[in-house]
Amino acid sequence: MLTPTILYGIAIAAGFYMAWNIGANDVANAMGTPVGSGAITLRRAVVLAGIFEFCGAFFVGSDVADTIKGGIVPPEAFADLTQLGIGMLAALLAASAWLHMATYLGQPVSTTHAIIGAVIGFAVITVGPGAVQWSKMGAIAASWVISPVAGAIIAYIVYRGIRRFVLASRHPVFYARKVVPLATGSVFFILMLSIVYKGLPKLRLDLPLWQALVVAVGTGAVGVLCAGILLRRVLRRRRVRLADRYDAVERWFGRVQIITACYMAFAHGANDVANAIGPLAGAIQVFGKQGFAAKAAIPPWLLAFGGVGIVIGLATYGYKVIEAVGRKITEITPTRGFSAEFGTATTVLVCSKLGLPISTTFVLVGAVMGVGIARGFGAIDLKVIRRIFASWIVTIPISAVFAAIFYWILNALRG
Numbered sequence: 001m002l003t004p005t006i007l008y009g010i011a012i013a014a015g016f017y018m019a020w021n022i023g024a025n026d027v028a029n030a031m032g033t034p035v036g037s038g039a040i041t042l043r044r045a046v047v048l049a050g051i052f053e054f055c056g057a058f059f060v061g062s063d064v065a066d067t068i069k070g071g072i073v074p075p076e077a078f079a080d081l082t083q084l085g086i087g088m089l090a091a092l093l094a095a096s097a098w099l100h101m102a103t104y105l106g107q108p109v110s111t112t113h114a115i116i117g118a119v120i121g122f123a124v125i126t127v128g129p130g131a132v133q134w135s136k137m138g139a140i141a142a143s144w145v146i147s148p149v150a151g152a153i154i155a156y157i158v159y160r161g162i163r164r165f166v167l168a169s170r171h172p173v174f175y176a177r178k179v180v181p182l183a184t185g186s187v188f189f190i191l192m193l194s195i196v197y198k199g200l201p202k203l204r205l206d207l208p209l210w211q212a213l214v215v216a217v218g219t220g221a222v223g224v225l226c227a228g229i230l231l232r233r234v235l236r237r238r239r240v241r242l243a244d245r246y247d248a249v250e251r252w253f254g255r256v257q258i259i260t261a262c263y264m265a266f267a268h269g270a271n272d273v274a275n276a277i278g279p280l281a282g283a284i285q286v287f288g289k290q291g292f293a294a295k296a297a298i299p300p301w302l303l304a305f306g307g308v309g310i311v312i313g314l315a316t317y318g319y320k321v322i323e324a325v326g327r328k329i330t331e332i333t334p335t336r337g338f339s340a341e342f343g344t345a346t347t348v349l350v351c352s353k354l355g356l357p358i359s360t361t362f363v364l365v366g367a368v369m370g371v372g373i374a375r376g377f378g379a380i381d382l383k384v385i386r387r388i389f390a391s392w393i394v395t396i397p398i399s400a401v402f403a404a405i406f407y408w409i410l411n412a413l414r415g
Contacts, residue, residue: 002414008287014092015280019309021099022111024317028325029360030264036326037337039254049265050311056269057307073123077131085286086410088279091118094402106324107391110359111275114399121400122407147358148366155343155370162335176249184227184256189220191263194349254334260341273306330372330380343367
């Protein structure tokens, strides 16, 4: 018989398992393209991502997390708190099981959608399908189309511009001296704007739009100036031979790409750690006899717990999805990787500020496709794309079925 104490322990283990799976699958959003382009080695990517993921989760992760992700099911629909706690536990186990399967197959999927599907699954068999707010599912389904298309369009435009004005020119190094500082400044602008305008929760940064734009523009200008000075120093110290000019341009863009990747890892840790510890916090409240809240206060130790789980998942199993995103969809170089990362960061920023429900995974895969399309459809491995799209479509229903099964097992063992 499963006592509340035993269920409490299982919830802790399930929360860690979920965080581990987030690290194994989702961190490819940040580090897939830098590894694929050769801008950074897999080992260094794991180290950098581990540092920035943990810092984002622990120092900037939200003090309050949705225990029922996305508000798909209202908590008041459950009369029995123990039933709800077991449902949260089943949701964690179900989402984790599907993420583990997807990672094993090398498929990047959305952890947010996995949790949403799992919540729907246990809710349907406990309180019925009428309790699910199906209207919200329309916005989620729309994000399957909107987010990858937006990421693809921006990445396509950026890469086509770099290809036309730098790589295809007679003097790529000369034009890269102008474009790389502008690219660096644009990255700094996007990153700073995402922080100071409706920023990351714990930073308490929410400047009015005009002030945020002034700060972001100033930061971008500093980025342009610093990158220009560094490039001039590099060229003074070492002349770039004609045969090496394209390699030099790719190296310069690779440095900018690493900056973007580190920011994305930081933001991912801050935002997606809630996918593991939100339902966990709800389950702990119930099994610890503290009641239940739709938005639970997250103690620091739980943020650290989730951050450690993400880092361990990345270090032990993250290489499979990193390689799928960075090497299997299309051939990635630093200029292409930068275009994909910039398209992803820009799309995520705009959609987040508009309150649109999107998946970073979907955006990045779309952006990588956009870069591939800029080189012609023959540059894309359509078999890989079909498998990825299929895994996106089945994430919610499979997670729902898994949650129903886990709920039935846990409820039966409770006696």
